[in-house]
Amino acid sequence: MTILLPLARSLSTAAVSPFRLAVVGSGPAGFYTSHRLLKDWPNTRIDMYDALPVPHGLVRFGVAPDHPEVKNVMTTFDKVAEDDRFRFLGNVTVGSDGIAVDELKQHYDAILFSYGASEDRRLGIPNEDLYGVESARAFVGWYNGLPRHRDLQLPLDQTDTAVVIGQGNVALDVARVLLSPLDELRKTDITEYALETLSKSRIKHVHVVGRRGPLQAAFTTKELREQMSLPGVVFKTDSEWVKSQIASVDLSKNRPLKRMMSLLEKGSPTKNGDKSWSLQFLRSPTEVIPNADGSAVEGIRYEINRLEGPFDRCKAIGTGEFETQSCGLVLRSIGYKSLPMEGVPFDERQGRVPNNFGKIMDKNDEELPGLYTAGWLKRGPTGVIVSTMSDAYETADTIVNDLKEGKPMLSPGKKEGADGLAALLKERNIRPVSYADWKKIEAAEFAIGAQLGKPREKFSRIQDMLDVLKA
Ligand SMILES: Cc1cc2nc3c(=O)[nH]c(=O)nc-3n(C[C@H](O)[C@H](O)[C@H](O)COP(=O)(O)OP(=O)(O)OC[C@H]3O[C@@H](n4cnc5c(N)ncnc54)[C@H](O)[C@@H]3O)c2cc1C
CATH class of the missing domain: 3.50.50.60 (FAD/NAD(P)-binding domain)
Structure with a gap:
């Protein structure tokens, strides 16, 4: 009996469709929420979208160049990305210029908004x-x-x-x-x-x-x-x-x-x-x-x-x-300052998405099924990476609790995640950048950096990043 139990459990897990989450934004908030969720709700599949071809948000574009030790968190993010339940889709803007929130909603059980504060x-x-x-x-x-x-x-x-x-x-x-x-x-x-x-x-x-x-x-x-x-x-x-x-x-x-x-x-x-x-x-x-x-x-x-x-x-x-x-x-x-995104409630006065422990609320203070937020977008643009991590873990716990309690998510039915959006992306001429692609871009940055005697030389034009992938 005791020998058969793990097998029975894994069979029942395999039979249940995975919980499909879209993450919008690949900064610390998106990565730390994913990290916790993959650990605490194993039957999860995560697709992380970022407007830029390269991940890590302000860790790459904010943290000062003379603070390299702060950027070590990228190693943790790499570990998350190595998990085969996780996919990165860089170069895909969510919102008006790329994939609309309503389009995402059709292919996921839930969406996490962690797109930070870009103004x-x-x-x-x-x-x-x-x-x-x-x-x-x-x-x-x-x-x-x-x-x-x-x-x-x-x-x-x-x-x-x-x-x-x-x-x-x-x-x-x-x-x-x-x-x-x-x-x-x-x-x-x-x-x-x-x-x-x-x-x-x-x-x-x-x-x-x-x-x-x-x-x-x-x-x-x-x-x-x-x-x-x-x-x-x-x-x-x-x-x-x-x-x-x-x-x-x-x-x-x-x-x-x-x-x-x-x-x-x-x-x-x-x-x-x-x-x-x-x-x-x-x-x-x-x-x-x-x-x-x-x-x-x-x-x-x-x-x-x-x-x-x-x-x-x-x-x-x-x-x-x-x-x-x-x-x-x-x-x-x-x-x-965070910006509002069409299809997501936004509190202009507080400059953030209204939420209760990461669960997004509508203007009547009612929970919106399947919509979550983390990081600077959730609590306002303050705090270091460690506080963003705690905050992301809080949101992940909220998601897991909702799953345990069987709370409604976006809409019932089997979801395909990014596969369901592939045709649309192609039609719009959007070429998603995978994490393996990013690693190629990063390797090229390291190589140029080595010639210059520095840790890396970042590509600062999107076309230059994408050109690495043509080679
Ligand atoms: C100048 C500066 C220096 C800092 N230095 C430190 C430091 O030394 N140590 C420290 O601990 N903390 C530091 N911080 C704080 C730290 O960077 C933040 O706590 C953390 O990055 C917030 O994480 P986040 O995921 O909420 O947002 P972000 O890191 O901003 O990530 C948001 C991501 O969302 C993406 N995105 C935006 N819009 C869209 C869209 N429409 N569709 C898809 N993707 C989108 C962005 O490209 C970005 O990758 C610094 C912050 C700044 C601004």
Whole structure:
């Protein structure tokens, strides 16, 4: 009896149609949800779609080139992709330009939306579209080889001063890249065209500006420490005021913040140098100042703020006093933003898909059968890869619970997954890129990188990625 039991169980599993899930987006959220689901609900088949021919979302296109250790998660993602219950279909956009959500629905039991946040929040001030004002998101995409930003033009050779609006880790990433010695960057997977442009950069001073104070800054200790250690770069701030802010609160029960504040007080070991970075507080941008002929940015105007309320919830209140700062480059780094997708509920106010532990809800707060979300699209564009992982596991658990409870999925009946969409893709001239294809693209990137003495040289044009597969 005991010998026959596993056989009986496997026969019954084989007889049950697999649970077919489409995953939209191949960043950490999509991969970690898949990882958990394949483990906890073995009779699962997953097709993961991405608009780009290459997977891994912001791990490839967001994480700074000088943080290679963060990108080790790709090894976990490779393991997921090796599972023969998993398929990757890169180069397939879900939504208006590729496969519609309604078309996906016909071929799957459920869909997981994990397409992240591909836009950014704007300042909403006059002259924000002037040449020389850009999103940190575009700058990051540009140096990391994101095809959409391959041809970004920035006046790096026309000015020595950049202003970064926002005080989170992305703001420090871009400040660090602007001020890092080129020889350090050369060893990373930063794109060659970015290196070439940065080699002509005249930027020497980067001001990282926030509307509140040091206790409210959103960056973390590791990133601040790196910034303080940049060789030859002096750190400037209003030290007396910063010290008074730190002294005004009891941080004994908040060790991470205490550590960060002591770093701030200590500053940088570099006391002399021709490069600098500064942290400027209590400033809200009110206007970008154009140059004489209106063709580019020449400065930025701020309203000076004061803080009101307890330090962990305080608000910046405008004082009616203004200040102008000269600069030739402004990078806004005040947050990423998800976009709505036709056929998927979206909460414009919160900028995310309304959900209950990952189960998508309609506008009457009712659960929508078979529709799930994870990652930045689920909880808003904040948090590191580890928090995205926990969040993805939560969604996977919700899916598994729904399956265990026999909750309704998209529509009854046997589903074919991507096979059912093959004719449609062909008709639309969409050539899906498999994970094996991606590995060929990656091998070509490694090969070019080896010649250049760097980990990889990313292809930054979609056609170049696809051309590897023709060879
Ligand atoms: C600049 C920057 C630096 C960061 N650095 C770090 C770091 O050092 N350490 C760390 O732990 N975390 C870092 N993070 C955070 C980390 O990248 C995120 O937590 C994580 O990537 C979010 O995962 P996600 O899967 O929700 O979204 P994403 O990683 O954005 O993945 C979304 C995927 O969906 C795809 N997609 C979008 N639209 C469509 C569509 N219509 N159809 C099909 N596919 C689509 C995209 O191409 C992308 O592959 C950084 C983030 C940024 C922005």
